Amino acid sequence: MRMRKKKWVTPFLENENKYIIKKRQPLELGPKTVLEIGMGMGDFITQSAKNNPKIDYIGFEKVDLCVAHAVLKAQELELDNLRIIMDDAKNVDEYFDHNVDTLVLLFSDPWPKKRQYKRRLTYRDFIQKYEKILKDEGEIVFKSDNRQLFEFTLKEFSHFDFYLLDLSLDLELEENSPISNYEKRFREMGNPIYYAHFKKRVDKKTI
């Protein structure tokens, strides 16, 4: 996502000390952690954190303007169970190590051109890192309105030890469930929402 630079963003983020994790180092986490990579403006993760105060939420996003908007939402909701990492997903394994329960990937950039496929957040190099950061039997929730990215994702996951717990080619939205900015937009446009739910496969015999 390319965005015009806003002057208030850099000083705002520099002075923010409650929500933003400023060092690239392993994090201390509570018993249950949900990580969203590519959280955008943070609509989904801030609403989720508000609804589930006992769960630790970590938002991961590389664009500073998005991070700043997510912080504003967290401040407004007075959240105590959300932290935000402003970094590239390629560094995610420097913050986590087998301690994430659920990884959420919502409407990731599809990078449709052939030569860009390595940037997709479900390219195998990323999945390899996700395997490392998830707890045994940790889960990944993926949603997209992009059929090509969805099919690419299923193929990439097929190279790894994950169960496919559930999938949909037109996911219905459960009442009152948190919704991301892009999901809201695509639903309003009437686009089908593709969904896949994976679970890390440690015990090779049972789900």
Ligand SMILES: C[S@@+](CC[C@H](N)C(=O)[O-])C[C@H]1O[C@@H](n2cnc3c(N)ncnc32)[C@H](O)[C@@H]1O
């Ligand atoms: C299409 S937007 C979707 C935002 C949000 N998940 C939603 O559903 O509204 C994709 C987001 O992923 C972020 N992103 C893409 N690649 C990333 C990467 N390698 N590391 C961190 N964030 C990334 C982009 O900056 C952008 O904010």
